Amino acid sequence: MSSDNDLFRVLVYDLSRKRGELVMLPGRRQFIGGSGLAALLYEKYGLPGAAPFDPGQPLIFAIGPATGYFPLMSKTVCGFKSPYNANYAESHAGGRSALALRFAGYDALVVTGKAASLSTLVVGSRRIELIDVHYLAGADVFTTGKLLRKIAAGASGHRSIMRIGPAGENGSSYACINVDTYRHFGRLGAGAVMGAKNVKAIVLMGDGDLPLPEDKGYAKLFKDIHEKVTSSGMMEKYHNLGTPANVLPLNELxxxxxxxxxxxxxxxxxxxxxxxxxxxxxxxxxxxxxxxxxxxxxxxxxxxxxxxxxxxxxxxxxxxxxxxxxxxxxxxxxxxxxxxxxxxxxxxxxxxxxxxxxxxxxxxxxxxxxxxxxxxxxxxxxxxxxxxxxxxxxxxxxxxxxxxxxxxxxxxxxxxxxxxxYACVLGQEMAGYATGETYFASQTVAFRHSHLDTGAYSYDQKHKEHDVDAVVKFLVDDERERVLLTCLVACLFAREVYKPQTMVDILACLGHGELAADLDAAAENARRARWRLKIATGYDPMATRIPKRFSEVTTWKGPIDAVYMEALRQGYARAVAALGVPLAG
Missing domain, CATH: 1.10.569.10 (Aldehyde Ferredoxin Oxidoreductase Protein, subunit A, domain 2)
Structure with a gap:
């Protein structure tokens, strides 16, 4: 028997039947939300052995228990089987998507099947509609967005438009989903999965209400976190020059x-x-x-x-x-x-x-x-x-x-x-850091093959010693804390603000006391569920390889040590393989 606060409200929409179903799914105390919820939903609705473009494969959008209640709890997790590598994958995006889903009254949206013609799915608290938009075939993402603001009018300020361009319709393995013009579900081909379903766009109408928590400490906790975010200087670099501030320091290094x-x-x-x-x-x-x-x-x-x-x-x-x-x-x-x-x-x-x-x-x-x-x-x-x-x-x-x-x-x-x-691919095409062996090995093996899976690029800049065990421990520990953030779902830029105790306080304030009391176990369960799915869909961490070009690099520490880098890759791959084994009991 599950209590109400252990249940996820999930809308499952079958494009083939043009029918949606509200599912009350237990599991919050084991999966939290966000990344964990997406994994839970893929376990329930996914087809691990089928092709990424199989109509039965789900396209999942999930948010977390803190979405809408605290600053920077602003991301949505997209879960899918990737056409890029045929593994279970995640992509994260912001914009208005997370709050629109929250105000529509859902913890997640699961889209299955394939529409009969190019369509737009409109989802709100009082509206679910599949609209034929065959005339948008081949349209770029900005033209599509402009037209959809008129076609799916309403919920002003609380509406999110997620759409694809020609690349998604044409099945590019790194087609993305554009979210509200400036944000994206990028990497690993979520846009191609959406295109294979004959869906040009999904419009989330945040047309419902969001009651505030009853806990009397909520206002103070919100204020304290808001103060850290806006006045402490912890987030200042992101507002000022933003991440392009990295260019000159990285070049110098x-x-x-x-x-x-x-x-x-x-x-x-x-x-x-x-x-x-x-x-x-x-x-x-x-x-x-x-x-x-x-x-x-x-x-x-x-x-x-x-x-x-x-x-x-x-x-x-x-x-x-x-x-x-x-x-x-x-x-x-x-x-x-x-x-x-x-x-x-x-x-x-x-x-x-x-x-x-x-x-x-x-x-x-x-x-x-x-x-x-x-x-x-x-x-x-x-x-x-x-x-x-x-x-x-x-x-x-x-x-x-x-x-x-x-x-x-x-x-x-x-x-x-x-x-x-000389293909600069570390699991997927590399991001903009060539900091050294730790980063190259980490991005090769890590879950999303992303520079934000761990802080490896930062570790390289601070450490010159070669200690395989220490690096692998850092990568495993750092990933655990980041997975907790992506379950809530917080922007990873806010990781210095949302430390584990703060996350415990947030969940307790929101009425998830049992989850807060056993948060580490839930985060580890969610992490292992993700790895189990990735491995079940064909990923072999030991089979990963780092192309030769990365052994020819020179950084501030000197030439890359290819032998050490390979030892790091193997050590991290063994740790990941162990994470793919279910916990005892």
């Missing part, structure tokens, strides 16, 4: 990838620094719903129309990772062009990190004679922004066999053409 990781520093770094973007292009800051920090930096791109001699202004959000992938990784050092490349990838619904790194490989493969302009259609050269903008369009539209293959990932293209040694 010889840890910034340049030109397909052929170099880790360059004298032109100042041209694309956070300071340069803020000085030349920053229009304003924006924030996810429920966040007082405003870490979203929005820059300006001016597009000139040659036929009319008129121009249009595009607002493009930027962070370190998109800037890296459209900038130094491609040898582009004009911040205006960096944003323009990012803007084109966004319009196609492509994950800019994966697309940028894939194109960097394509340039080097061209230089080495493995591919030619016959395949690429444009001459790909480091620093040629116009060519990269065109190439982003070609990937998104699956323009020919080469771009269809490149859209499945750098390693898929390298398997066909060669050049795997």
């Amino acid at each position: 010889k840890s910034l990838p340049w030109r397909n990781l052929a170099a880790t520093s360059d004298p032109d770094a100042d041209k694309i620094s956070g300071e340069a973007f803020a000085d030349k292009l920053l229009m304003h800051n924006a924030a996810c719903a429920g966040c007082p920090v405003g870490c979203i930096h929005v820059g300006m791109v001016r597009e000139m129309f040659s036929t009319s001699h008129r121009f249009a202004i595009h607002q493009v959000a930027y962070d370190h990772e998109p800037n890296f992938a459209a900038g130094p990784m491609l040898g582009v050092v004009d911040p205006v062009e960096v944003l323009a490349i990012n803007d084109m990838a966004d319009r196609q619904g492509l994950d800019i990190i994966s697309a940028g790194v894939a194109l960097a490989w394509a340039v080097e493969a061209t230089q080495k004679g493995l591919i030619s302009e016959k395949e690429t259609e444009v001459k790909l050269t480091f620093g040629d922004a116009a060519a990269f903008k065109r190439a982003m369009w070609l990937i998104g539209h699956k323009a020919n066999d080469f771009y269809a293959l490149l859209g499945q990932g750098t390693m898929a293209a390298a398997a066909h053409y060669g050049g795997g040694d």
Whole structure:
């Protein structure tokens, strides 16, 4: 028998039958919410042995128990079987998605089946509707968003529009889901899963009410956390320059990838620094719903129309990772062009990190004679922004066999053409850090193959000693705390604010006393559930590999020690394999 506060309110919508069902699912005390809830739902509704695009596979959106109640509890977890690697995967996004789902009255939305025609699913507390939008086929994400604001009007300020572009419709393995213009469920192909379901968009109508907690200590706890977030300086860097502040320090540490990781520093770094973007292009800051920090930096791109001699202004959000992938990784050092490349990838619904790194490989493969302009259609050269903008369009539209293959990932293209040694892939295309052995091994093995799975990039910058056991312990312990945050679901930028005791206090305040009393066990259960699913869908941590290019890197510590890096990979892989084994009892 489950008490009410142990139950999740889940809407399960079958596109094939055009029917939704409210399911009251027990398990909060074991899975918390967010990442844990997504895993629980995939265990219940997923098909581990089936293909990622099988109509029966679920596309899951889950929030946590603190969503809507505290600052920066602003993320949604998307769970799905990835077309990129055929493993169970997660992607996280903010915008208004989490609060819209909370105000609609659900802890999660599970979408199964396949619509008969290209459709938009509208979900609210009093409305569930599947709308035929066949006329949006091939539309970019911004055109789609503009039209859907009229088609699915209402719930102003509490509405979230999650949509895909041509890349998702065309099945690119790193197609993303654009959320409210500036945020994304990126990496690993959630957009392609949505496209395979014939869904152009999901509109969450936050049209319900959210009663405040009855606990008398709620107001004080909220105030204390809000004070830390806004006045203590703990989050200041995210508001000011944002993560692009990383560029100059990383470049100085010889840890910034340049030109397909052929170099880790360059004298032109100042041209694309956070300071340069803020000085030349920053229009304003924006924030996810429920966040007082405003870490979203929005820059300006001016597009000139040659036929009319008129121009249009595009607002493009930027962070370190998109800037890296459209900038130094491609040898582009004009911040205006960096944003323009990012803007084109966004319009196609492509994950800019994966697309940028894939194109960097394509340039080097061209230089080495493995591919030619016959395949690429444009001459790909480091620093040629116009060519990269065109190439982003070609990937998104699956323009020919080469771009269809490149859209499945750098390693898929390298398997066909060669050049795997210099494919900058660590489980998926690398993010914008070349800090050393710990980071390279961590991103290769870790659950999402993400730079935010652990603090490995930071560990590299603070530690010079080679101690495999110490590093593996750090990676395992650090992941545990981050999984707790992604179960609640907190923005990972707030990890210095939301320490374990604060999370215990939050859950107790929200009426989840039993969960708060045994939070460590629940977080570990959620973590292991994720790993079990990833391994059950085919992931073998011991079979991971780090391409040769990463052993050729030089950082502030000197040349990479390939033997030590491989020992780290194996040590972390063994630890992960152990995490995939169910806990006794």
